[in-house]
Amino acid sequence: MRYVFTVAAVLLLMSGMARAADPVQVFACEPEWAALAEEIGGEAVTVFAATHARQDPHYIRARPSLIAALRRADLLVCSGGGLETGWLPVLLQKAGNRAISPGTDGYLLAASVIELRDVPERVDRSQGDVHPEGNPHLHLDPHNIDQVAGELAARLQAVDSTRAGLYQDRLEDFRRRWQVAVADWETRGARLQGLPVIVHHQAWHYLIGWLGLREVAALEPRPGIPPTGAHLEGLLQTVRSQPVAVILRTPYAPPDAADWLAERTGLPVRVLPYTVGGAEGVDDLFTLFEHTLQQLESVRVTETITN
Ligand SMILES: [Zn+2]
Incomplete structure (x- = not known):
């Protein structure tokens, strides 16, 4: 028993x-x-x-x-x-x-x-x-x-x-x-301070805040509202009147508005990975930030867009 x-x-x-x-x-x-x-x-x-x-x-x-x-x-x-x-x-x-x-x-x-x-x-x-x-x-x-x-x-x-x-x-x-x-990243990011950017959606505010970038405008008139023709025409004026270095968007954002503005202004577009899996080789959090930094570092910074 x-x-x-x-x-x-x-x-x-x-x-x-x-x-x-x-x-x-x-x-x-x-x-x-x-x-x-x-x-x-x-x-x-x-x-x-x-x-x-x-x-x-x-x-x-x-x-x-x-x-x-x-x-x-x-x-x-x-x-x-x-x-x-x-x-x-x-x-x-x-x-x-x-x-x-x-x-x-x-x-x-x-x-x-x-x-x-x-x-x-x-x-x-x-x-x-x-x-x-x-x-x-x-x-x-x-x-x-x-x-x-x-x-x-x-x-x-x-x-x-x-x-x-x-x-x-x-x-x-x-x-x-x-x-x-x-x-x-912060040592390298110091060079990016003040970099003027246009974003598609306000998906980048924490990155912008962390690195001290400067958001000039968003392609979406309000978060979640797709870009309108009138809003984009307004952005054309914005880009002509002040320095902008790059347009940023996520891999999931529709490319049309960013491409439209890029074609008319010559601005480069960078599709940042946004999250893990968002670009080739971005398979963890470390490579996510590393890739993002590299993409931003690849933006040509001229004397007009530095402080
Ligand atoms: Zn959002």
Whole structure:
């Protein structure tokens, strides 16, 4: 009898150990958070990225595969700040997974850790602005990545306490490597200070703020409102009346407006990767920023556009 109990106890213990060793299922809304989860979680996590670099994260179709991924998730990590308002709440409702419902350890929005830029004093959705809560494209300041990494490690420790030490070690290792890389980017970025740029969408405000670039104008009259002929004609005058070095857009933005302005002004267009997977060789957060820096460094800076 005692033997039976012992065997049962050992089997129970082993099944518990097996469960503890299962990877944590992470649902990342955007590739940058998927990459960060892999940095902090390593082999202890299985990461599902809901979107890729050629999709506009504001507008994602609610596919059944996304609901299935949410159902099995132990931890969700998304930008928040309204970026996923058009698709995530409905998917979460359909998935009905309480482990990742708002307010739980399994529900992490980067915007809850970061102070958002461009928070409007008055919200007016009637004009179609897709940034009513502020600017949600917060991952393009590497200091924000560092902050979110800390919170992500804490959440992994909360949902998988058996491997708390591993997450702490990986966080510290990531931060050491990240700080070295950021210092290099900032040294090189000093040359870019004041570089006047025109953006397609306000996807670049954190990058612009971090590097001290100067945004002259946006091709979209308001965030999320496609460029109009009248607005573009106005930009033509802007470019003729003041220095501009380059037009920046994401891989997912339609090229028409940037190309239209470039053809008439001779301005170069740079398609920056925006997120992991956004250009060849950009397969993690380090190469994302490295590639972005290289693209900006390749802009010819003349005496008229430096300070
Ligand atoms: Zn946006």
